[in-house]
Amino acid sequence: MLGAVIRYLRCPYCGEAMARVNCSLRCGAGHNFDIARQGYVSLLPAGATGDRGDTAAMVQARAAFLAAGHFASVAAGLAQAAGEAAGSVDADGCVVDVGAGTGYYLAAVLDRLPGRDGLALDISKFALRKAARAHQRIGAVACDSWRRLPVADSAAVIALNVFAPREGAELRRILNPAGRLLVVTPASDHLSELIGPLGLLTVGQRKEERLNEKLRPYFEMAGRSEHRVTLSLGHEAVGSVVAMGPSSRHAETAAFTARIGKLPDPMPVTLAVTLSVFRPVTF
Ligand SMILES: C[S@@+](CC[C@H](N)C(=O)[O-])C[C@H]1O[C@@H](n2cnc3c(N)ncnc32)[C@H](O)[C@@H]1O
Numbered sequence: 001m002l003g004a005v006i007r008y009l010r011c012p013y014c015g016e017a018m019a020r021v022n023c024s025l026r027c028g029a030g031h032n033f034d035i036a037r038q039g040y041v042s043l044l045p046a047g048a049t050g051d052r053g054d055t056a057a058m059v060q061a062r063a064a065f066l067a068a069g070h071f072a073s074v075a076a077g078l079a080q081a082a083g084e085a086a087g088s089v090d091a092d093g094c095v096v097d098v099g100a101g102t103g104y105y106l107a108a109v110l111d112r113l114p115g116r117d118g119l120a121l122d123i124s125k126f127a128l129r130k131a132a133r134a135h136q137r138i139g140a141v142a143c144d145s146w147r148r149l150p151v152a153d154s155a156a157v158i159a160l161n162v163f164a165p166r167e168g169a170e171l172r173r174i175l176n177p178a179g180r181l182l183v184v185t186p187a188s189d190h191l192s193e194l195i196g197p198l199g200l201l202t203v204g205q206r207k208e209e210r211l212n213e214k215l216r217p218y219f220e221m222a223g224r225s226e227h228r229v230t231l232s233l234g235h236e237a238v239g240s241v242v243a244m245g246p247s248s249r250h251a252e253t254a255a256f257t258a259r260i261g262k263l264p265d266p267m268p269v270t271l272a273v274t275l276s277v278f279r280p281v282t283f
């Protein structure tokens with residue numbers, strides 16, 4: 001529900017606070033943003049072009065894959081880490097998930113933090129339609145995480161970033177100085193059994209390292225753990241992995257279907273992620 005998080009939002013044009021007026025949000029200077037009937041609001045400035053994030057098909061595949069529980073252990077680990085991190089913060093503030101997708105991980109974290117509201121940020125309206133319904137305490141907002149976020153300074157006690165783009169300066173700005181940033185990134189052997197046979201695109205380990213280096217001026221690492229299990233995935237689940245990832249943008253579905261058909265059903269697939277906890281640097 002958007003209501004509880006409006007106080008954390010800021011106008012993307014003038015930075016003023018927002019209030020609900022009928023079916024829209026309006027800032028003190030009169031900038032107006034319609035609330036979509038699916039419950040999310042777009043705070044993307046007019047004419048913002050470029051990346052639109054995950055497509056409808058990608059979001060559908062991600063929702064199906066996550067609903068089947070294959071990454072439930074990642075959500076559980078993240079929720080536990082968020083619970084521990086939030087336990088030492090008695091400041092007011094919400095949980096912000098930057099690149100929240102369907103809201104799956106934010107919902108798990110909010111279940112662990114009954115007193116906190118959640119803000120799901122994503123650029124994909126298809127993802128936000130799902131995120132808006134993923135939990136009673138989620139408010140879903142469209143924005144571009146490469147730009148200034150439409151979120152107040154120090155609004156978050158916990159910021160989440162799971163398999164999504166991250167920009168250090170803005171994450172630092174929206175995080176309470178006593179808060180924590182929790183980042184989940186794929187390890188080099190994540191889904192490795194599928195990469196070769198299916199010809200999937202991967203985010204190179206070097207690129208991941210460079211992204212973390214960009215956090216360094218704003219954050220210092222407070223903890224890091226690796227989570228590695230072997231999943232048993234049938235062809236349908238493997239199809240969802242392909243369809244929810246970047247490879248689906250670049251290749252024909254038929255080619256993947258043929259390659260998946262040649263794999264064992266089910267087959268063992270490594271789930272390998274790193275959960276990093278970052279503490280904001282005080283300037
Ligand atoms: C790999 S998905 C991960 C989603 C979710 N965190 C999860 O793990 O289920 C990456 C997400 O980042 C979003 N995204 C991509 N570019 C973005 C941008 N510039 N600003 C905000 N979100 C973006 C996509 O729409 C997508 O939902």
Ligand SMILES: [Zn+2]
Nearest residue numbers: 011014027031
């Ligand atoms: Zn404004």
